[in-house]
Amino acid sequence: MLKAEGLWFRYGTHLPWVVREQTLATAPGDVLGLMAPSGYGKTTLGKLLAGYLIPSQGRITLDAQPLPSRGYCPVQIVFQNPELAVNPRWRIDRILREGHPPQLQYLDALGIHSSWMSRYPHELSGGELQRIAIARVLNRHTRYLIADEMTAMLDANTQALIWQVVSAFAQQSGVGIIAISHDQPLLNRICQPQAMIRLNRDQSLKYAPKPTV
Amino acid sequence: MTTTLVSSPISQFAGNRRRRTLWGIALGALCLLAIILSPWVIGEGGLSPMLTQRNQPPSWAHAFGTDWLGRDMLSRSLHGMSLSLRIGLLAASLSALIGTGLGLAAGTLGGWVDAVITWIVDVFFSLPHLVLLILIAFAVGGGTKGVVIAVALTHWTSLARVIRAEVLQVNSSDYVQLSHRLGRSPLWIARHHMVPHVIPQLLVGLILLFPHAILHEAALSFIGIGLSPHIPAIGIILAESMRHLSTGYWWLGVMPGVLLLLSVKAFDWLGENVRTLLDPKTSQG
Numbered sequence: 355m356l357k358a359e360g361l362w363f364r365y366g367t368h369l370p371w372v373v374r375e376q377t378l379a380t381a382p383g384d385v386l387g388l389m390a391p392s393g394y395g396k397t398t399l400g401k402l403l404a405g406y407l408i409p410s411q412g413r414i415t416l417d418a419q420p421l422p423s424r425g426y427c428p429v430q431i432v433f434q435n436p437e438l439a440v441n442p443r444w445r446i447d448r449i450l451r452e453g454h455p456p457q458l459q460y461l462d463a464l465g466i467h468s469s470w471m472s473r474y475p476h477e478l479s480g481g482e483l484q485r486i487a488i489a490r491v492l493n494r495h496t497r498y499l500i501a502d503e504m505t506a507m508l509d510a511n512t513q514a515l516i517w518q519v520v521s522a523f524a525q526q527s528g529v530g531i532i533a534i535s536h537d538q539p540l541l542n543r544i545c546q547p548q549a550m551i552r553l554n555r556d557q558s559l560k561y562a563p564k565p566t567v
Numbered sequence: 568m569t570t571t572l573v574s575s576p577i578s579q580f581a582g583n584r585r586r587r588t589l590w591g592i593a594l595g596a597l598c599l600l601a602i603i604l605s606p607w608v609i610g611e612g613g614l615s616p617m618l619t620q621r622n623q624p625p626s627w628a629h630a631f632g633t634d635w636l637g638r639d640m641l642s643r644s645l646h647g648m649s650l651s652l653r654i655g656l657l658a659a660s661l662s663a664l665i666g667t668g669l670g671l672a673a674g675t676l677g678g679w680v681d682a683v684i685t686w687i688v689d690v691f692f693s694l695p696h697l698v699l700l701i702l703i704a705f706a707v708g709g710g711t712k713g714v715v716i717a718v719a720l721t722h723w724t725s726l727a728r729v730i731r732a733e734v735l736q737v738n739s740s741d742y743v744q745l746s747h748r749l750g751r752s753p754l755w756i757a758r759h760h761m762v763p764h765v766i767p768q769l770l771v772g773l774i775l776l777f778p779h780a781i782l783h784e785a786a787l788s789f790i791g792i793g794l795s796p797h798i799p800a801i802g803i804i805l806a807e808s809m810r811h812l813s814t815g816y817w818w819l820g821v822m823p824g825v826l827l828l829l830s831v832k833a834f835d836w837l838g839e840n841v842r843t844l845l846d847p848k849t850s851q852g
Contacts, residue, residue, distance in 0.1 A: 404748060405748060406744055406748065425750045426749060427749075427750070431745075433741055435741075438741040438742065439745055441760055443763045443764060443847055452746060452751070453749035476848055
Protein backbone atom coordinates (compact mmCIF):
# COMPACT_ATOMS: atom_id res chain seq x y z
CA MET A 355 0.00 0.00 0.00
CA LEU A 356 1.07 3.53 -0.76
CA LYS A 357 -0.40 5.68 1.97
CA ALA A 358 -0.43 9.39 2.58
CA GLU A 359 -1.70 10.51 5.94
CA GLY A 360 -2.64 14.05 6.84
CA LEU A 361 -0.36 15.77 4.33
CA TRP A 362 0.19 19.50 4.61
CA PHE A 363 2.49 21.41 2.35
CA ARG A 364 3.42 24.96 1.39
CA TYR A 365 6.37 26.29 -0.60
CA GLY A 366 7.50 28.78 2.04
CA THR A 367 6.68 29.72 5.59
CA HIS A 368 4.95 32.91 4.48
CA LEU A 369 3.10 31.37 1.54
CA PRO A 370 -0.39 29.89 1.60
CA TRP A 371 -0.92 26.18 2.07
CA VAL A 372 -1.07 24.34 -1.24
CA VAL A 373 -1.91 20.92 0.15
CA ARG A 374 -4.15 20.77 3.19
CA GLU A 375 -4.92 17.67 5.21
CA GLN A 376 -4.76 15.17 2.36
CA THR A 377 -5.14 11.50 3.12
CA LEU A 378 -5.19 8.85 0.47
CA ALA A 379 -4.12 5.28 -0.08
CA THR A 380 -3.78 3.01 -3.05
CA ALA A 381 -2.97 -0.66 -3.44
CA PRO A 382 -0.82 -2.49 -6.04
CA GLY A 383 -2.76 -2.99 -9.26
CA ASP A 384 -5.31 -0.28 -8.47
CA VAL A 385 -5.89 2.85 -10.46
CA LEU A 386 -6.68 5.92 -8.39
CA GLY A 387 -8.02 8.98 -10.17
CA LEU A 388 -7.25 12.40 -8.74
CA MET A 389 -9.28 15.18 -10.19
CA ALA A 390 -9.35 18.93 -9.67
CA PRO A 391 -9.21 22.17 -11.64
CA SER A 392 -5.92 23.99 -12.12
CA GLY A 393 -4.29 25.46 -9.04
CA TYR A 394 -5.66 22.99 -6.54
CA GLY A 395 -2.30 21.42 -5.75
CA LYS A 396 -2.57 18.28 -7.87
CA THR A 397 1.01 18.39 -9.09
CA THR A 398 2.30 19.31 -5.64
CA LEU A 399 0.48 16.32 -4.19
CA GLY A 400 2.01 14.10 -6.88
CA LYS A 401 5.49 15.44 -6.12
CA LEU A 402 4.95 14.80 -2.41
CA LEU A 403 3.90 11.20 -3.07
CA ALA A 404 6.94 10.55 -5.27
CA GLY A 405 9.34 12.08 -2.75
CA TYR A 406 10.26 15.18 -4.78
CA LEU A 407 9.01 17.39 -1.97
CA ILE A 408 8.99 16.79 1.75
CA PRO A 409 5.59 17.40 3.39
CA SER A 410 5.47 20.08 6.09
CA GLN A 411 3.30 17.76 8.15
CA GLY A 412 2.01 14.23 7.73
CA ARG A 413 3.77 11.23 6.30
CA ILE A 414 3.95 9.03 3.28
CA THR A 415 4.53 5.32 3.67
CA LEU A 416 5.09 2.51 1.24
CA ASP A 417 4.14 -0.82 2.82
CA ALA A 418 4.43 0.83 6.25
CA GLN A 419 7.98 2.02 5.47
CA PRO A 420 8.94 5.62 4.66
CA LEU A 421 9.99 6.29 1.06
CA PRO A 422 13.70 5.61 0.46
CA SER A 423 15.68 8.83 0.10
CA ARG A 424 18.38 7.29 -2.06
CA GLY A 425 18.46 4.59 -4.72
CA TYR A 426 15.72 3.96 -7.26
CA CYS A 427 12.46 5.26 -5.84
CA PRO A 428 9.64 2.69 -6.18
CA VAL A 429 7.19 5.57 -6.65
CA GLN A 430 7.86 7.23 -9.98
CA ILE A 431 6.18 10.20 -11.56
CA VAL A 432 5.63 11.07 -15.21
CA PHE A 433 5.33 14.81 -15.75
CA GLN A 434 3.15 16.68 -18.15
CA ASN A 435 5.99 18.28 -20.12
CA PRO A 436 8.48 15.70 -21.37
CA GLU A 437 10.75 18.45 -22.74
CA LEU A 438 11.62 19.45 -19.19
CA ALA A 439 12.05 15.90 -17.95
CA VAL A 440 14.96 15.00 -20.26
CA ASN A 441 18.43 16.47 -20.46
CA PRO A 442 18.59 18.40 -23.77
CA ARG A 443 22.25 17.46 -24.21
CA TRP A 444 21.70 13.71 -23.95
CA ARG A 445 20.77 11.34 -26.72
CA ILE A 446 17.55 9.31 -26.39
CA ASP A 447 19.45 6.07 -25.85
CA ARG A 448 21.17 7.49 -22.80
CA ILE A 449 17.99 9.05 -21.46
CA LEU A 450 16.22 5.68 -21.58
CA ARG A 451 19.02 3.97 -19.69
CA GLU A 452 19.38 6.47 -16.89
CA GLY A 453 17.36 4.43 -14.40
CA HIS A 454 17.03 0.75 -15.14
CA PRO A 455 17.34 -0.41 -18.76
CA PRO A 456 13.85 -0.39 -20.30
CA GLN A 457 12.16 -3.61 -21.36
CA LEU A 458 12.04 -4.18 -25.09
CA GLN A 459 8.40 -5.25 -25.14
CA TYR A 460 7.29 -1.90 -23.78
CA LEU A 461 9.50 0.02 -26.19
CA ASP A 462 7.79 -1.86 -29.01
CA ALA A 463 4.33 -1.43 -27.53
CA LEU A 464 4.83 2.32 -27.16
CA GLY A 465 5.99 2.50 -30.76
CA ILE A 466 9.46 3.73 -29.93
CA HIS A 467 11.54 3.43 -33.05
CA SER A 468 15.13 2.23 -32.88
CA SER A 469 16.14 5.09 -35.16
CA TRP A 470 15.25 7.55 -32.38
CA MET A 471 18.04 6.24 -30.17
CA SER A 472 20.80 8.36 -31.64
CA ARG A 473 18.72 11.55 -31.71
CA TYR A 474 18.61 14.48 -29.34
CA PRO A 475 15.36 15.38 -27.52
CA HIS A 476 14.69 18.43 -29.70
CA GLU A 477 14.59 16.14 -32.73
CA LEU A 478 11.50 14.31 -31.41
CA SER A 479 7.97 15.63 -31.08
CA GLY A 480 6.28 16.11 -27.72
CA GLY A 481 4.29 12.89 -28.06
CA GLU A 482 7.35 10.87 -29.03
CA LEU A 483 9.32 12.34 -26.16
CA GLN A 484 6.55 11.59 -23.68
CA ARG A 485 6.65 7.94 -24.74
CA ILE A 486 10.39 7.96 -23.99
CA ALA A 487 9.73 9.48 -20.56
CA ILE A 488 7.17 6.76 -19.85
CA ALA A 489 9.30 3.90 -21.15
CA ARG A 490 12.04 5.07 -18.78
CA VAL A 491 9.98 4.11 -15.71
CA LEU A 492 8.23 0.98 -17.02
CA ASN A 493 10.44 -1.55 -15.29
CA ARG A 494 9.97 -4.02 -12.48
CA HIS A 495 11.46 -1.70 -9.86
CA THR A 496 8.56 0.70 -10.23
CA ARG A 497 5.78 -0.19 -7.80
CA TYR A 498 3.60 2.90 -8.09
CA LEU A 499 3.30 5.24 -11.02
CA ILE A 500 1.97 8.77 -10.72
CA ALA A 501 0.70 10.06 -14.05
CA ASP A 502 0.59 13.83 -13.61
CA GLU A 503 -1.45 15.02 -16.62
CA MET A 504 0.62 12.47 -18.49
CA THR A 505 -1.32 12.67 -21.74
CA ALA A 506 -2.93 16.11 -21.44
CA MET A 507 -0.96 17.62 -24.29
CA LEU A 508 -1.21 14.67 -26.67
CA ASP A 509 -3.68 13.85 -29.41
CA ALA A 510 -6.41 11.23 -28.86
CA ASN A 511 -4.58 8.44 -30.70
CA THR A 512 -1.37 8.78 -28.75
CA GLN A 513 -3.34 9.19 -25.54
CA ALA A 514 -5.17 5.91 -26.14
CA LEU A 515 -1.98 4.08 -27.10
CA ILE A 516 -0.09 5.29 -24.04
CA TRP A 517 -2.87 4.43 -21.59
CA GLN A 518 -3.26 0.99 -23.15
CA VAL A 519 0.42 0.21 -22.63
CA VAL A 520 0.56 1.69 -19.14
CA SER A 521 -2.59 -0.17 -18.03
CA ALA A 522 -1.23 -3.45 -19.40
CA PHE A 523 2.06 -2.85 -17.63
CA ALA A 524 0.26 -2.07 -14.36
CA GLN A 525 -1.84 -5.21 -14.58
CA GLN A 526 1.09 -7.48 -15.46
CA SER A 527 3.43 -6.19 -12.79
CA GLY A 528 0.86 -5.28 -10.12
CA VAL A 529 1.75 -1.63 -10.23
CA GLY A 530 -0.53 0.94 -8.61
CA ILE A 531 -1.36 4.00 -10.66
CA ILE A 532 -2.40 7.43 -9.47
CA ALA A 533 -3.79 9.34 -12.44
CA ILE A 534 -3.83 13.10 -11.90
CA SER A 535 -5.96 14.90 -14.44
CA HIS A 536 -8.77 17.35 -14.96
CA ASP A 537 -10.10 15.29 -17.83
CA GLN A 538 -13.24 13.61 -16.49
CA PRO A 539 -13.90 11.29 -19.50
CA LEU A 540 -10.31 10.00 -19.38
CA LEU A 541 -10.53 9.20 -15.67
CA ASN A 542 -13.90 7.52 -16.23
CA ARG A 543 -12.23 5.23 -18.73
CA ILE A 544 -9.19 4.21 -16.70
CA CYS A 545 -10.45 3.97 -13.13
CA GLN A 546 -13.46 2.71 -11.19
CA PRO A 547 -16.02 5.37 -10.15
CA GLN A 548 -15.39 4.71 -6.46
CA ALA A 549 -11.63 5.14 -6.94
CA MET A 550 -11.91 8.75 -7.99
CA ILE A 551 -10.96 11.53 -5.62
CA ARG A 552 -12.08 15.02 -6.35
CA LEU A 553 -10.04 17.69 -4.63
CA ASN A 554 -12.29 20.57 -3.75
CA ARG A 555 -11.92 23.92 -2.13
CA ASP A 556 -12.69 22.58 1.32
CA GLN A 557 -9.77 20.20 1.15
CA SER A 558 -7.37 22.51 -0.57
CA LEU A 559 -8.25 26.05 0.37
CA LYS A 560 -5.46 28.31 -0.70
CA TYR A 561 -6.24 31.09 1.75
CA ALA A 562 -7.42 29.05 4.66
CA PRO A 563 -6.21 29.83 8.19
CA LYS A 564 -3.00 28.16 9.29
CA PRO A 565 -3.37 24.92 11.19
CA THR A 566 -2.31 24.77 14.80
CA VAL A 567 0.69 22.51 15.16
CA MET B 568 19.31 21.80 -42.30
CA THR B 569 19.92 23.02 -45.81
CA THR B 570 17.22 25.02 -47.47
CA THR B 571 18.18 24.16 -51.02
CA LEU B 572 17.37 20.70 -52.26
CA VAL B 573 19.49 20.88 -55.38
CA SER B 574 23.09 21.26 -54.33
CA SER B 575 25.08 23.62 -56.47
CA PRO B 576 28.83 23.13 -56.97
CA ILE B 577 29.49 25.97 -54.55
CA SER B 578 27.45 24.48 -51.72
CA GLN B 579 29.06 21.10 -52.37
CA PHE B 580 32.45 22.68 -51.97
CA ALA B 581 31.44 24.48 -48.80
CA GLY B 582 29.81 21.34 -47.40
CA ASN B 583 27.02 21.31 -44.85
CA ARG B 584 26.80 23.75 -41.99
CA ARG B 585 28.63 21.46 -39.60
CA ARG B 586 31.59 21.24 -41.94
CA ARG B 587 31.54 24.98 -42.52
CA THR B 588 31.61 25.51 -38.77
CA LEU B 589 34.57 23.18 -38.42
CA TRP B 590 36.33 25.06 -41.21
CA GLY B 591 35.58 28.32 -39.43
CA ILE B 592 37.08 27.04 -36.20
CA ALA B 593 40.18 25.68 -37.97
CA LEU B 594 40.70 28.90 -39.90
CA GLY B 595 40.26 31.14 -36.86
CA ALA B 596 42.57 29.03 -34.72
CA LEU B 597 45.20 28.84 -37.47
CA CYS B 598 45.09 32.59 -37.99
CA LEU B 599 45.66 33.29 -34.31
CA LEU B 600 48.34 30.62 -33.98
CA ALA B 601 50.18 32.12 -36.96
CA ILE B 602 50.14 35.58 -35.35
CA ILE B 603 51.32 34.23 -31.99
CA LEU B 604 54.18 32.22 -33.53
CA SER B 605 55.16 34.82 -36.15
CA PRO B 606 58.00 36.51 -34.16
CA TRP B 607 59.96 33.26 -34.10
CA VAL B 608 59.46 32.82 -37.85
CA ILE B 609 60.34 36.31 -39.04
CA GLY B 610 63.03 36.91 -36.41
CA GLU B 611 64.19 40.23 -34.97
CA GLY B 612 65.54 41.57 -38.26
CA GLY B 613 62.81 44.10 -39.00
CA LEU B 614 63.01 45.66 -35.55
CA SER B 615 66.38 47.36 -36.02
CA PRO B 616 66.38 50.95 -37.37
CA MET B 617 67.28 51.47 -41.04
CA LEU B 618 67.58 55.23 -41.35
CA THR B 619 67.88 55.10 -45.12
CA GLN B 620 64.35 53.74 -45.38
CA ARG B 621 62.44 56.09 -43.10
CA ASN B 622 58.73 56.78 -43.42
CA GLN B 623 58.11 54.55 -46.42
CA PRO B 624 54.43 54.02 -47.31
CA PRO B 625 53.23 50.42 -47.66
CA SER B 626 54.92 48.66 -50.58
CA TRP B 627 55.88 45.13 -51.64
CA ALA B 628 59.08 45.29 -49.61
CA HIS B 629 57.34 46.68 -46.53
CA ALA B 630 53.70 45.65 -46.55
CA PHE B 631 52.89 47.85 -43.54
CA GLY B 632 55.39 50.59 -44.46
CA THR B 633 58.21 51.78 -42.21
CA ASP B 634 58.28 54.21 -39.28
CA TRP B 635 60.34 57.34 -38.56
CA LEU B 636 63.38 55.21 -37.67
CA GLY B 637 63.05 52.99 -40.74
CA ARG B 638 61.83 49.96 -38.82
CA ASP B 639 59.58 47.55 -40.73
CA MET B 640 56.04 48.08 -39.42
CA LEU B 641 54.88 44.59 -40.43
CA SER B 642 57.38 42.86 -38.24
CA ARG B 643 56.87 45.39 -35.42
CA SER B 644 53.10 44.90 -35.60
CA LEU B 645 53.40 41.11 -35.62
CA HIS B 646 55.81 41.17 -32.67
CA GLY B 647 53.46 43.49 -30.81
CA MET B 648 50.33 41.54 -31.67
CA SER B 649 51.96 38.25 -30.66
CA LEU B 650 52.97 39.70 -27.29
CA SER B 651 49.54 41.23 -26.76
CA LEU B 652 47.85 37.95 -27.66
CA ARG B 653 50.02 35.98 -25.22
CA ILE B 654 49.39 38.46 -22.41
CA GLY B 655 45.70 38.51 -23.30
CA LEU B 656 45.57 34.70 -23.24
CA LEU B 657 47.21 34.54 -19.85
CA ALA B 658 44.97 37.24 -18.37
CA ALA B 659 41.79 35.80 -19.89
CA SER B 660 42.63 32.29 -18.67
CA LEU B 661 43.22 33.55 -15.13
CA SER B 662 39.99 35.50 -15.36
CA ALA B 663 38.07 32.45 -16.59
CA LEU B 664 39.48 30.43 -13.69
CA ILE B 665 38.24 32.99 -11.16
CA GLY B 666 34.88 33.28 -12.92
CA THR B 667 34.32 29.52 -13.05
CA GLY B 668 35.30 28.98 -9.43
CA LEU B 669 33.07 31.75 -8.10
CA GLY B 670 30.21 30.91 -10.48
CA LEU B 671 30.22 27.25 -9.41
CA ALA B 672 30.46 28.20 -5.74
CA ALA B 673 27.55 30.65 -6.03
CA GLY B 674 25.38 28.22 -7.96
CA THR B 675 25.95 25.10 -5.88
CA LEU B 676 26.41 26.46 -2.35
CA GLY B 677 23.68 29.11 -2.50
CA GLY B 678 22.70 30.99 0.66
CA TRP B 679 25.07 33.70 1.86
CA VAL B 680 27.91 32.51 -0.42
CA ASP B 681 25.67 33.19 -3.41
CA ALA B 682 24.59 36.53 -1.96
CA VAL B 683 28.19 37.69 -1.40
CA ILE B 684 29.41 36.62 -4.85
CA THR B 685 26.40 38.15 -6.59
CA TRP B 686 27.03 41.35 -4.67
CA ILE B 687 30.70 41.44 -5.73
CA VAL B 688 29.68 40.86 -9.35
CA ASP B 689 27.17 43.71 -9.12
CA VAL B 690 29.79 46.02 -7.66
CA PHE B 691 32.20 45.21 -10.50
CA PHE B 692 29.46 45.78 -13.05
CA SER B 693 28.49 49.13 -11.60
CA LEU B 694 32.03 50.54 -11.85
CA PRO B 695 33.33 51.78 -15.21
CA HIS B 696 35.50 49.02 -16.60
CA LEU B 697 38.41 51.13 -17.74
CA VAL B 698 38.59 53.13 -14.51
CA LEU B 699 38.80 49.93 -12.51
CA LEU B 700 41.47 48.55 -14.87
CA ILE B 701 43.60 51.68 -14.52
CA LEU B 702 43.15 51.70 -10.75
CA ILE B 703 44.20 48.08 -10.28
CA ALA B 704 47.06 48.26 -12.80
CA PHE B 705 48.34 51.37 -11.06
CA ALA B 706 47.93 49.91 -7.57
CA VAL B 707 49.99 46.78 -8.33
CA GLY B 708 52.75 48.81 -9.92
CA GLY B 709 51.98 48.72 -13.64
CA GLY B 710 54.10 46.88 -16.17
CA THR B 711 53.30 43.48 -17.64
CA LYS B 712 52.37 42.12 -14.22
CA GLY B 713 50.03 45.05 -13.63
CA VAL B 714 48.24 44.51 -16.93
CA VAL B 715 47.77 40.79 -16.36
CA ILE B 716 46.48 41.24 -12.81
CA ALA B 717 44.19 44.14 -13.74
CA VAL B 718 42.65 42.32 -16.70
CA ALA B 719 42.31 39.04 -14.77
CA LEU B 720 40.59 40.75 -11.84
CA THR B 721 38.08 42.70 -13.90
CA HIS B 722 36.92 40.28 -16.60
CA TRP B 723 35.61 37.31 -14.63
CA THR B 724 32.27 38.83 -13.65
CA SER B 725 30.15 38.09 -16.71
CA LEU B 726 31.44 34.51 -16.93
CA ALA B 727 30.74 33.95 -13.22
CA ARG B 728 27.22 35.20 -13.76
CA VAL B 729 26.62 32.95 -16.76
CA ILE B 730 27.96 29.86 -14.99
CA ARG B 731 25.98 30.60 -11.82
CA ALA B 732 22.79 30.94 -13.85
CA GLU B 733 23.51 27.72 -15.74
CA VAL B 734 24.16 25.77 -12.53
CA LEU B 735 20.99 27.11 -10.92
CA GLN B 736 18.91 26.33 -13.97
CA VAL B 737 20.20 22.78 -14.40
CA ASN B 738 19.97 22.10 -10.67
CA SER B 739 16.31 23.06 -10.46
CA SER B 740 15.31 21.33 -13.68
CA ASP B 741 12.91 18.40 -13.69
CA TYR B 742 15.43 16.03 -15.20
CA VAL B 743 17.97 16.54 -12.41
CA GLN B 744 15.34 15.95 -9.72
CA LEU B 745 14.14 12.95 -11.69
CA SER B 746 17.69 11.66 -11.84
CA HIS B 747 17.79 11.68 -8.02
CA ARG B 748 14.60 9.62 -7.92
CA LEU B 749 16.00 7.26 -10.55
CA GLY B 750 18.65 6.43 -7.98
CA ARG B 751 21.59 8.53 -9.15
CA SER B 752 24.00 10.01 -6.60
CA PRO B 753 24.69 13.78 -6.40
CA LEU B 754 28.24 13.19 -7.66
CA TRP B 755 27.00 11.21 -10.65
CA ILE B 756 24.50 13.97 -11.43
CA ALA B 757 27.20 16.63 -11.18
CA ARG B 758 29.41 14.64 -13.55
CA HIS B 759 26.77 13.66 -16.12
CA HIS B 760 24.16 16.42 -15.98
CA MET B 761 26.05 19.46 -14.74
CA VAL B 762 29.45 19.23 -16.43
CA PRO B 763 28.10 18.84 -20.00
CA HIS B 764 26.14 22.06 -19.51
CA VAL B 765 28.86 24.09 -17.83
CA ILE B 766 31.83 23.13 -20.03
CA PRO B 767 30.47 24.65 -23.28
CA GLN B 768 29.55 27.86 -21.45
CA LEU B 769 33.04 27.97 -19.99
CA LEU B 770 34.75 27.31 -23.31
CA VAL B 771 32.75 29.88 -25.25
CA GLY B 772 33.01 32.37 -22.38
CA LEU B 773 36.79 31.92 -22.30
CA ILE B 774 37.19 32.39 -26.04
CA LEU B 775 34.98 35.49 -26.01
CA LEU B 776 37.01 36.85 -23.07
CA PHE B 777 40.21 36.95 -25.15
CA PRO B 778 39.27 39.88 -27.39
CA HIS B 779 38.24 41.91 -24.33
CA ALA B 780 41.46 41.10 -22.56
CA ILE B 781 43.55 41.96 -25.61
CA LEU B 782 41.74 45.22 -26.28
CA HIS B 783 42.06 46.29 -22.66
CA GLU B 784 45.71 45.32 -22.58
CA ALA B 785 46.19 47.49 -25.67
CA ALA B 786 44.20 50.30 -24.03
CA LEU B 787 46.32 50.21 -20.87
CA SER B 788 49.55 50.23 -22.86
CA PHE B 789 48.15 53.00 -25.05
CA ILE B 790 47.67 55.35 -22.11
CA GLY B 791 51.07 54.42 -20.78
CA ILE B 792 50.55 52.40 -17.60
CA GLY B 793 50.76 49.00 -19.24
CA LEU B 794 53.85 47.48 -20.79
CA SER B 795 57.06 49.50 -20.77
CA PRO B 796 57.61 51.68 -23.88
CA HIS B 797 60.57 49.77 -25.34
CA ILE B 798 58.51 46.59 -25.79
CA PRO B 799 56.70 46.53 -29.15
CA ALA B 800 53.20 45.87 -27.80
CA ILE B 801 50.31 46.76 -30.05
CA GLY B 802 49.02 49.44 -27.68
CA ILE B 803 52.43 51.14 -27.60
CA ILE B 804 52.75 51.04 -31.38
CA LEU B 805 49.33 52.67 -31.69
CA ALA B 806 50.20 55.29 -29.07
CA GLU B 807 53.42 56.16 -30.90
CA SER B 808 51.62 56.42 -34.21
CA MET B 809 49.32 59.13 -32.81
CA ARG B 810 52.14 61.64 -32.98
CA HIS B 811 52.66 60.96 -36.69
CA LEU B 812 49.11 60.68 -37.92
CA SER B 813 48.73 64.43 -38.42
CA THR B 814 51.84 64.51 -40.61
CA GLY B 815 50.27 62.10 -43.09
CA TYR B 816 51.91 58.83 -42.05
CA TRP B 817 48.56 57.06 -41.87
CA TRP B 818 49.99 53.55 -42.18
CA LEU B 819 51.65 53.75 -38.75
CA GLY B 820 48.25 53.73 -37.08
CA VAL B 821 45.97 52.08 -39.63
CA MET B 822 47.97 48.93 -40.38
CA PRO B 823 48.58 47.80 -36.75
CA GLY B 824 45.00 48.82 -36.00
CA VAL B 825 43.69 46.57 -38.76
CA LEU B 826 45.82 43.70 -37.45
CA LEU B 827 44.38 44.19 -33.96
CA LEU B 828 40.88 44.30 -35.38
CA LEU B 829 41.47 41.10 -37.37
CA SER B 830 42.82 39.21 -34.34
CA VAL B 831 39.90 40.27 -32.18
CA LYS B 832 37.45 39.35 -34.94
CA ALA B 833 39.14 35.95 -35.34
CA PHE B 834 38.55 35.22 -31.65
CA ASP B 835 34.97 36.35 -31.91
CA TRP B 836 34.43 34.12 -34.92
CA LEU B 837 36.09 31.20 -33.17
CA GLY B 838 33.83 31.66 -30.15
CA GLU B 839 30.64 31.83 -32.20
CA ASN B 840 31.57 28.74 -34.22
CA VAL B 841 32.51 26.74 -31.12
CA ARG B 842 29.18 27.70 -29.57
CA THR B 843 27.33 26.52 -32.68
CA LEU B 844 29.19 23.24 -32.63
CA LEU B 845 28.68 22.51 -28.92
CA ASP B 846 24.95 23.17 -28.79
CA PRO B 847 23.04 20.03 -29.84
CA LYS B 848 20.30 22.24 -31.28
CA THR B 849 22.68 23.64 -33.89
CA SER B 850 25.47 21.08 -34.11
CA GLN B 851 23.65 18.57 -36.30
CA GLY B 852 22.59 20.73 -39.22
